[in-house]
Amino acid sequence: MGNYFKTAFRSLKRNKGFTFLNLAGLTIGVAVCLLIIFYVVDETSYDRYNSNGNRIYRVNTDTKINTSITSSAIAAPRVAAALRLNFPEVENTVRLLADEEVRFKKGDELVMEKNALFCDPSIFDIFTLPLLEGDPNTALTEPNTIVLTERMAEKYFGTTHVLGKVLVRVGDRNSNTSLKITGVIKNLPAQSHFEGDFFESMVGLPIAGNENFAAFFPFHTYVLLKPQADYKKLEGKFPAFLKKYLDFIEAMEKQGDYIKLNLTPLYDIHLQSNRANELGVNGNIQYIYIYSGVALFILLLACINFMNLSTAHSASRAKEVGIRKVLGSPRIGLMLQFISESLLLSCFSMLAAIVLAWALLPLFNNIAGKNLTLTGSTLGWLLPAIIGITVVVGLLAGAYPAFFLSAFNPIKVFKGQTAAGFKGNRLRNWLVVFQFSISIFLIIGTLIVYNQLRYMQQRPLGFNRKQVLLVKHINTLNNQGVTFKQEVLGVPGVASASLSSFVPTGHRRWTNYVSANNNTHQTEFWPVDEDYLRTMSMSLDKGRDFNPALSSDSSAMIINETAASVMGFSGDALDKTIVFGNNQKQYHIIGVVKDFNFNSLRDNVAAVVLTMTTAFERKKQGDRPDVLAIKVNNDNLPALLSQIENKWKRFSGNQEFDYSFMDEDFDNLYRTEQRTGKIAVWFTSLAILIACLGLFGLAAYTAEQRTREIGIRKVLGANVPDLVAMLAINFLKLVGIAFLVAAPLAWLFMNKWLQGFAYRESISAWIFIAAGVGAFLIAGLTISSQFIKAAIANPVQSLKVE
Incomplete structure (x- = not known):
């Protein structure tokens, strides 16, 4: 074995270009794999610190009241x-x-x-x-x-x-x-x-x-x-349990409504629960599968590079194999020789990958929103993982070349009849197709992700989130919130302001039940002030806005279009009555506001009712609203912020001035998609780079093996463009096949991903056209340098090549 590794090292050292291309591809592939392992281990280790975690379950509530369905934690x-x-x-x-x-x-x-x-x-x-x-x-x-x-x-x-x-x-x-x-x-x-x-x-x-x-x-x-x-058997007992405590369950079920309880295992909460009222920001098991799959594919790309380059390089190893066989070397010995080379290269790439992954970890943390670090406990699973990956990659990358090279017939080798290089190797062609299929799939997926993000950022939401400043914790001002609002309205550059605890991009929601048309409906119930619609730039479809000068508006409501629809007000909802609360207070509808998205665009617009809370009622209740939304039209935002902060300090004393802008809060709703987009760009770029490294090596060997043919063709009058086209056509055909394979798969997969959004952009044809053209250009630029170099070579020198 020592001799095998010594010979392998000499072979790798002698073929520096071949070694560099393989080492670069394997290093990148293994480094990506290590980073994704870090990410997956972190995501799947949530709540594992609990010694009884496998016996802990969270109780959830699912409700359906008419058309309102809620799944909450x-x-x-x-x-x-x-x-x-x-x-x-x-x-x-x-x-x-x-x-x-x-x-x-x-x-x-x-x-x-x-x-x-x-x-x-x-x-x-x-x-x-x-x-x-x-x-x-x-x-x-x-x-x-x-x-x-x-x-x-x-x-x-x-x-x-x-x-x-x-x-x-x-x-x-x-x-x-x-x-x-x-x-x-x-x-x-x-x-x-x-x-x-x-x-x-x-x-x-x-x-x-x-x-x-x-x-x-x-x-x-x-x-x-x-x-x-068994928690599943326990869940099966919940319907009878609820009927024991709720005598109206059977009546609800006859109407098609329900209240249900179910359980979620503690270990499933972070990755497999996306209910309303979650305690924290959960992950998504789908992204674990996606990232793991992409990392595996990138590692496969690197291994395919090794196989392709090794078999393409077979011409230079054929005589070596022939001589070894004549001198009595068994095939198993030759296979061990080539696998030793693969394992040695895998070890070198692993060492380089560890350094690269360590260097990229801060950047990866920033993109993925993580704080992954190397600790003592990390090394406990990392070292076995490193050894395992090294061995698997070495065997996976080296197995086929070992079988292929060790099978050469020595008589045919010495007669020059060995099939070598790019031509005639069907498996190598299909491996190139596989490589570029993955690359094109990732290009299409990345374009679709960014197209959906652009759509979400540009889609009309029913309100204007631009230049709306949100000052938080207004409820800490006691009964001075209204006075603070009036002071802020006097600042130059402030167009309007509204006091409320509910903003479209906020996290606070109040779901309640109201009665209309003799039916109960689940709605969002938001107390606001008279300036809310104006500050949010919301449009009324019918009716009028709140008017604090009218005492009757203390029992008035403005509902959105969805609420009007689900409550059965198919005609005109104005002046209809809605009953709310245990005291059965009656509200009359004075307006219908056009639907606005107050949740993520993953969800449909729900029913919302707005009531007006007057300044007097706020003082009586201790000034409950905790957000002051300020519409500004001043280009000098730092100066405006400074003036508002000074007024805040005058009212709050030593309270912290906490604020945000509504458009930033809106973007935060889609941090997962933004991170996915960034990670997709990096993965796609690395996959393309690895594929291009392999393609570059194959092009170099193809040009080398056809040197005499190129010389003869030049002597017979062939020009450089014709020669380059002749050499490149086989490669570009493979890229075309890869596109035909990847495009429908990408459409199916990404169409399913888009189904998770209630509001989504359709998959446009330009995405596939751009991906296809991009793949051809990338492949063409990769191979063109080698083929142009071969085509412009002096034919006299080319004809001297043995």
């Missing part, structure tokens, strides 16, 4: 206790309630925190949250107690030894609640489907004791099943 307050009471399979339950924006006192400063949760004391019995200080059995059993992560303990107190200290939470009206710290836990891993830094006791919280089983669903509810319990 939350459940009613009483569901957790009822599950424990009715099913022996359930060992324990816990409820989490996200407190989206909480203010805590840090000395004289008020700090806004977003990772705060109310939870039942049983959280430590279900999730693995190791306490550095405190007793998990008693930490959250009393009201107004809280457990912090070590990161937050250091932030607020400078130490993790904070047991018994007090953290002050500031409410909407600057009402203070003193929370006793009863525990400090380790920071949650990044691979958790929810983020949590503050865990406040739910004991004594009014909403937690609500006995209503169906009116509202605020809690993320988790169950810990007993060992060996």
